[in-house]
Amino acid sequence: MPNEAHMKAALQAYIDAYNRNDLEAVLSLYDDNATVEDPYGTLPKQGKEAIADFYGSAMANGATLELAAPIRASHGDSAAMAFDAVVNLPQGQVRVRVIDVMTFSDAGLITSMRAYFGPSDIEVPEANQSSAS
């Protein structure tokens, strides 16, 4: 089982790689047969190719990931982190509040990722909000 320090370092490396738009570095953290369920509640992407497609599209949005609290490890094969994905638009800032849970292989690669956020976790600029009645 990967140790806590390794898993936490991998999640920090994920944040850092994402924020410098380094797709290869993000993919290098994943096992070849990993699954990515982002958001949780949708069909998981499986395998490096599908995951590469997913991150290629996701990173094109230009979001910056900001940790909302220190990364957590576990007594098992997983680590988790709360972060905000922030996109700066001309009309203001969009902030998506997410918790990611990753499981790891014995070799220390991510075997699954699940991203917990729903429509209610997306903050949009005031002027963009649909008027709720």
Added chain:
Amino acid sequence: MPNEAHMKAALQAYIDAYNRNDLEAVLSLYDDNATVEDPYGTLPKQGKEAIADFYGSAMANGATLELAAPIRASHGDSAAMAFDAVVNLPQGQVRVRVIDVMTFSDAGLITSMRAYFGPSDIEVPEANQSSAS
């Protein structure tokens, strides 16, 4: 599937009930056959009786739960939250950094809880730390 607002309210109710030491209110959030894996990586407790025993012991520690970031919902049957469990001891404060992920039944009750934290997520008062060499 339970809606996002319901799941977020249930997690807030969990925090509030825990903090007023209200075991019955915590248990009322759980489905009769729910599992609690706390911490993740250990054998889950299953069913109301086992879960009652677990919380009875846990709450005796006198920890206060403090949200570290807003509660997240999802596009599925789950919600998640990052919080710190804080215990004030004569020699200082112990802080355990946790992320909980809960799944919900259609009826809106918690069917599973997983608590992600490891030994490295426990901050102990300076004087209590073993001297690492």
